[in-house]
Amino acid sequence: MAIQLSHFSSSSTALYSFDHKISYFSKWVTGIHFRRQLRNHFELKSTNGYPLNAVPMQDEGSAAKTLEEEVHFPESGEPNSMLSITVVGASGDLAKKKIFPALFALYYEDWLPENFVVYGYARTKMTDEELRNVISETLTCRIDRRENCQDKMEEFLKRCFYHSGQYNSEEHFLELNCKLKERESSKLSNRLFYLSIPPNIFVDVVKCASTKASSGTGWTRVIVEKPFGRDLESSRELTKCLKQYLTEDQIFRIDHYLGKELVENLSVLRFSNLVFEPLWSRNYIRNVQFIFSEDFGTEGRGGYFDNYGIIRDIMQNHLLQILALFAMETPVSLDAEDIRNEKVKVLKSMMPLQLEDVVVGQYKGHNKGGKSYPGYIDDPTVPKDSVTPTFAAAALFINNARWDGVPFLMKAGKALHTKRAEIRVQFRHVPGNLYKRNFGTDLDKATNELVLRLQPDEAIYLKINNKVPGLGMRLDRSDLNLFYKTRYTREIPDAYERLLLDAIEGERRLFIRSDELDAAWALFTPLLKEIEENKIMPELYPYGSRGPVGAHYLAAKHNVRWGDLSGED
Ligand SMILES: NC(=O)C1=CN([C@@H]2O[C@H](COP(=O)(O)OP(=O)(O)OC[C@H]3O[C@@H](n4cnc5c(N)ncnc54)[C@H](OP(=O)(O)O)[C@@H]3O)[C@@H](O)[C@H]2O)C=CC1
Numbered sequence: 001m002a003i004q005l006s007h008f009s010s011s012s013t014a015l016y017s018f019d020h021k022i023s024y025f026s027k028w029v030t031g032i033h034f035r036r037q038l039r040n041h042f043e044l045k046s047t048n049g050y051p052l053n054a055v056p057m058q059d060e061g062s063a064a065k066t067l068e069e070e071v072h073f074p075e076s077g078e079p080n081s082m083l084s085i086t087v088v089g090a091s092g093d094l095a096k097k098k099i100f101p102a103l104f105a106l107y108y109e110d111w112l113p114e115n116f117v118v119y120g121y122a123r124t125k126m127t128d129e130e131l132r133n134v135i136s137e138t139l140t141c142r143i144d145r146r147e148n149c150q151d152k153m154e155e156f157l158k159r160c161f162y163h164s165g166q167y168n169s170e171e172h173f174l175e176l177n178c179k180l181k182e183r184e185s186s187k188l189s190n191r192l193f194y195l196s197i198p199p200n201i202f203v204d205v206v207k208c209a210s211t212k213a214s215s216g217t218g219w220t221r222v223i224v225e226k227p228f229g230r231d232l233e234s235s236r237e238l239t240k241c242l243k244q245y246l247t248e249d250q251i252f253r254i255d256h257y258l259g260k261e262l263v264e265n266l267s268v269l270r271f272s273n274l275v276f277e278p279l280w281s282r283n284y285i286r287n288v289q290f291i292f293s294e295d296f297g298t299e300g301r302g303g304y305f306d307n308y309g310i311i312r313d314i315m316q317n318h319l320l321q322i323l324a325l326f327a328m329e330t331p332v333s334l335d336a337e338d339i340r341n342e343k344v345k346v347l348k349s350m351m352p353l354q355l356e357d358v359v360v361g362q363y364k365g366h367n368k369g370g371k372s373y374p375g376y377i378d379d380p381t382v383p384k385d386s387v388t389p390t391f392a393a394a395a396l397f398i399n400n401a402r403w404d405g406v407p408f409l410m411k412a413g414k415a416l417h418t419k420r421a422e423i424r425v426q427f428r429h430v431p432g433n434l435y436k437r438n439f440g441t442d443l444d445k446a447t448n449e450l451v452l453r454l455q456p457d458e459a460i461y462l463k464i465n466n467k468v469p470g471l472g473m474r475l476d477r478s479d480l481n482l483f484y485k486t487r488y489t490r491e492i493p494d495a496y497e498r499l500l501l502d503a504i505e506g507e508r509r510l511f512i513r514s515d516e517l518d519a520a521w522a523l524f525t526p527l528l529k530e531i532e533e534n535k536i537m538p539e540l541y542p543y544g545s546r547g548p549v550g551a552h553y554l555a556a557k558h559n560v561r562w563g564d565l566s567g568e569d
């Protein structure tokens, strides 16, 4: 079977070639792949440029079936197929906050196949009705702006069920399997498991789910949440254990930052606009900054956080993934493997991280405006003598021809003055600038800066120098800006929506391959060991402040000024 839906013309006519039964094709076009083509096609008109070719999946599954045997795994949208999504850890925070709302949004927008069910699985005893109440409470307070929302929600809730069980009990997963089978009736079934649970039980669940509750007729895929290990060794061990039960193609390691709209747009901006790519190198770029800041502490997640710290929680995954996408060479195509190959090359070209190029901090209690804010160690789940960093800044370097000598700065912190995530690209000075004298002695203020604000209020803007209107020659800094709120009326989908849909469709581009993960841990593990073995004391910073001053010294050492602190935005 080989179906290539290679392109849509502007009149939406599909040009295709195939050597498969016509009847199968007619079913297939009603399915999810076809709708995905439409998704890409229509979005191409506005912002998107993603794959214009689709190949039906035949990759994974419990049985080693081959193409030659002419066996195919059903597409999620085939009329006679069924999709069962099991959220393991359904009683938890992430399931409630993100996964169920994302599934509902996909249903509401008509992205899910006609036949689907959602199962919640956890130890907590709950009836189907109780799970529905939890989901409905979360949805009601978020989505009331959508039309006919109440009706759609009722319909969605009817597809939601719950099964209580232990995470290491084969018997309980067999029970789940029976329930899934009942709902699947005689249909061909695909099964997606979302592991929204602490990492110490990933393997137990994968073992039970794959041996006792995987699909006998379709594909079985598992989305694995972070943290994926806490260093190179544990991550390799986890991968090894998971691979006893699943193939790499069945494992979808999620990094939800890759599902954010602006991160998706990064490659579009760079590779589909002539004005950017030629500047994308050490020849024009002075430094690049990846900034993550939250204006709240570890509230409620101190127990988890203390075992990981901000470097593992944010830098080693979210920020490093964005850096790799930013710095990669042009991939051969937009296929998942081509993109991931390029990202791995970047990760492998990175210079070892030096302790003197890293600053760590921890927030302390602070009184502001008559209100008192707790310090990190005031969290009852955190040991009083904890030295776990809640803030880190680091300078990284890529040892290749394109980026030699360019500092890539990362900064991530909790309990800071603002909630924001950005990529900031600072360009070099204009050589022999004719307007030098207009900038006084501070030439840094005259350099261009491109900002991609991932959140909140998604935006792209370019800081330029501009003449202030009038008879004199006064210059100021202005922005050429693209604010999503004013440019686009449609709501920006949550990252989890995109990633869930991709996993259902078998699109792996935004999921982390095992060698990517390995390279990311190889980069950060020696540094983490050094910090922990030497008990490096974090610099304390007040809750709600701009973080430790050490971060400024680090930037200054590399002739950089943090863009988010320039006071211009
Ligand atoms: N919450 C968030 O914002 C984010 C979370 N993540 C990751 O997603 C996953 C889920 O996160 P979150 O929902 O916050 O986690 P929770 O701590 O809420 O755990 C989810 C569920 O797992 C079960 N559980 C919790 N602790 C244990 C334990 N020690 N042993 C066995 N079962 C346990 C509980 O269900 P029950 O007792 O009913 O079995 C709980 O409801 C984690 O891997 C987390 O790192 C990633 C990004 C953000």
Ligand SMILES: O=C1O[C@H](COP(=O)(O)O)[C@@H](O)[C@H](O)[C@H]1O
Pocket (backbone or CB within 6 Å): 256, 294, 313, 421
């Ligand atoms: O993965 C994580 O991300 C969240 C921040 O996600 P965002 O999409 O709200 O920016 C962070 O709070 C959490 O500590 C971390 O585990």
